[in-house]
Amino acid sequence: MPGGLKKADIGIGAFLLAAVLFFIIPIPSLLLDVMLAFNIALALAILFNSLFVQEVLDMSFFPTLLLFTTIYRISLNVSSTRLILTTGNPGNVVTTFGQFVGGSSLIVGAIIFVILLIIQFLVINKGSERVAEVTARFTLDAMPGKQMAIDADLNTGAITDEEAKQQRAKIQKESSFFGAMDGATKYVKGDAMAGLIITFINLIGGIITGVMGGTEIQEALNTYGLLTIGDGLVSQIPSLLISLSTGILVTKGSKEADFGTTLISQLFGVPKVLYIVGATLCLLGIVTPLSIVLFVPLGVVFIVVARKVEKDLGIEAIEEEVETAETEAEEIRKPENVVSLLSVDPIELEFGYGIIPLADVNQGGDLLDRVVMIRRQIALELGTVVPIIRLRDNIQLNPNQYIIKIKGVQVTEGEILFDHYMAMNPGYVEEEINGIPTFEPSFHLPAIWITESQRERAETLGYTVVDPPSIIATHLTEVVRSHISELLTRQDVQNLVDNLKETNPVLVDELIPKLLGLGEVQKVLQNMLKEDLSIRDLLTIFETLADHAATTRDTDVLTEYVRQALAPAISAKYFPANETTSVVTLDPKVEQDIMNSVKQTEQGAYLTLDPERSKAIISSVENEIAKLENIGKMPIIVTSPIVRLYFKKMTEDYFRDLIVVSYNEIESNVELQSVGMVTG
Known part of the structure; x- marks a missing residue:
């Protein structure tokens, strides 16, 4: 074909050209019969396509189709009107519709015609128009949410770039389609009005033509009235079918299911x-x-x-049920089923059968609720989401024993006595109470197991009394807090980034991935969590990283900048207002020795301090911490900003709970009292 012209293009062009020519050129009644029959067939094809199409976008050109069929139908109306008024013989189809469908009675035909118009105009068209309008509005309103959902799926790896493009294109097509449908329903409404007006004009024109040709007015009314009603019926029935198609398409609820089967099953199921x-x-x-x-x-x-x-x-x-059982059995038999065994739960709490009542809701156990509260509590305090904590019984354990695993590796264990309470002496209780000696598992403090009958007396004497579920929950909380930094995955960081991006898209776009990669941001956040600092103020953290990432990508150095930016939060955490806090400082000579021993490499900085010197410093730290603990204070050491990072690395293997802060992380209104100095 010249210029790439296809047969379908020629067919559409001929269809529209015919519609235009029928307005101008008189056509014989035989050709009109053919065109009217084709019009009815076309309307039926559109109806059944609308009924059985699975997705509305499969008929994305329906609004254009409405315009084409409307103009074609009106052109046939004009041609039949011309034949009725000029020859009185509009052909077999119009005559049959007037005599057979109209019952050879002008009154009956007119009533049927008016009823069809009422059904089409007031019922189908009105409803379709409203549905199309509402659907278009909701589709446009839902576009931003759908786009964000696609972006989220793309970021999490749930879909590929190609799938994301296809989904975005589909959303655009849907919005365009329903927007066009909102306007296209006006064509059908206008068509019904035009049909009524053309029929009325036909009737008046036919009577005038008959009377002027010498026919009696009664005979002219019957002859031309029946032909006019036939003409109205033969155009309104296809119009009604297309109106029905429009209603079906805009009200279609199921996008993928078979329409007929779904409808029957919903109605008679x-x-x-x-x-x-x-x-x-x-x-x-x-x-x-x-x-x-x-x-x-x-x-x-x-x-x-x-x-x-x-x-x-x-x-x-x-x-x-049988199919499900067979599927499960088949899955078990599959060699590749071993893959499912390779996944490791981030956090597991396993317990012996004696502890099952504490976890069983049917037996009054509330351990599951406490686990939920642990995740909520840590999320509020540290600003990170704790992974799902898996609870399971293990018959290989002692009845009252429980173990806690992090990434499949046991990190701690404990044992409780069911129907007993743990009583701990806070330090000022003088009168002892009889019980079974033990140690509190979280902090390894001395305690005793007492019975229910001893509980009230122990509380009266001043003992701290806790029940078994609280013991397990506290132990689990401390273990999770101490390992939360290693539980923070890149996916968790991506979720935090996505959450911040909703309110601060400019900041996130500037930082990731232009200045820092997701892994580097993860490392900074892990450093914060490792020292029990909250990352909840993610906005301040990202602002600080964006300010300094251009000069350094060393995550340890960036962490120090972030800590200094969070000075108000750190001060509030460790230094209570209106109260003097006892701390230990670092000898300037020790600070100088530490800085002189720092070696910078591509993999990061490390200390090359003499072992004897290191041992002396650690020994001095131990002595100074003991002084603070003896007066009931937290072990806090204050250093200069440049030394804090390296001193913390030097001591973290020896003193896990030691708090090391720099002067830049302390607000100016905080009152400190030095009770010692690390010398070495």
């Missing part, structure tokens, strides 16, 4: 409903004057269908 309908019909036939011959058999049919549907549902349920 509930046996209880069919039983009620059948019983009601039988009752109406027996009790009321309604025909018993009609209503009772119809009611029996509904009851029989209900029995069959109920039986089919039972068979389907059994087949589904």
